[in-house]
Amino acid sequence: MADKRDTSIICIFDVDGTVTMPRLKITEEMDAFMENLKSKVVVGLVGGSDLSKITEQMGGSADVIKKFDYLFAENGLVAFKNGEQIGQENIQKAIGDETLQKLINFALRYMSDLVLPCKRGTFVEFRSSxxxxxxxxxxxxxxxxxxxxxxDKQNNVRQxxxxxxREEFKDAGLVFAIGGQISIDVFPQGWDKRFCLQFxxxxxxxxxxxxxxxxMKGGxxxxxxxxxxxxxxxxTSPEDTRKQVTELIYK
Structure with a gap:
């Protein structure tokens, strides 16, 4: 590929397990790699987490929305391009409080019966989308x-x-997706990471x-x-990401 930046190609990355280890901060090596990649092609992030968690993982600077050409939090329901917000959705408006409460009540009852190696706090996190x-x-x-x-790998707790x-809310128009190491994302149909592609x-x-x-299917x-x-x-890891991107872009 020529030295000049190719703006016809974009590389867009998941966050946990792809650019960082799950919920950990980006390493200096990976940070430098992503910065250099921006000189070759357009670069974006799309994570299921909210903006504050992605900001924390990318080093903690509020300038994270300017660090990448595109930054999509919450699957792209909160969207930024060149540091400017270009999209925002709201799950409460989309499905209503009645369905939300049924979902939360069912989930809390289900989780209360699970016996795990340990349990801590914040079992339900309400994000904007x-x-x-x-x-x-x-x-x-x-x-x-x-x-x-x-x-979870041994006992398929999340699956x-x-x-x-899915059985309880089969007619609610909701998607239930396993994300990261420990949780499940719930959102309206069509609000998966494909949402960012419209931008x-x-x-x-x-x-x-x-x-x-x-x-994999269900991920x-x-x-x-x-x-x-x-x-x-x-x-399979940030190291594997660097390897595959190097083979693709720096060939």
Whole structure:
């Protein structure tokens, strides 16, 4: 590829497990790699977390919305381009408080019956565009997070929870997606990470490359990964992300 920046190509990245380890801050090495990548192609982030969590993971600076050409929080329901906000949605307005309360009540009852290695606080997190359900509790420590992740791999805690939610709310127009290591994202149909593509389509990119780790069916990267408008890449870690991007862009 020529030295000049190719603005017809965008590389857009999931956050947890792709650019950073789950809920940890970006490393200096990865930060420098992403900054250099911006000199080659257009670069964007799309995460399920809210803007404050993504900001924390990207180093804590409020300038994170200017650090990338596009930044999409909450699957793109909160959207920024070149540091300016270009989109905002609201789940409360979309589905109403009656359905929200039924969902939250059901989820809390279900989680109250789970027996896990540990339980901490914040089992339901209300974001502007989604509800995040966390059986172990989002206030768990990093060690407790890892402990639950291993327990979940062996016992399919979140998958069973998703199956119960889908059965209970099969006519509610909601999507239940496993995200990160410890939680489940709940949002209206069509509000998955593909939502951000509407903003990219306006800029007529020749190629949209998406990199994510939860690309399997049921994972919160699957829909955008499998979308016909993107070229999907499955990664296993930030190191693998760097390796695959290097092979793609710096060939």
């Amino acid at each position: 989604m509800i995040n359900l966390c059986p172990v509790g989002r206030s768990c420590s990093q060690a407790e997070r890892q402990q639950f992740a291993e327990f 069973k929870f998703v199956d119960a939610l 990219l389509e306006k800029d007529n990119f020749k190629e949209i490359h998406f990199f994510g780790d939860k690309t 919160n990267d699957h829909e955008i990964f499998a979308d016909s408008r993107t070229i999907g890449h499955t990664v």
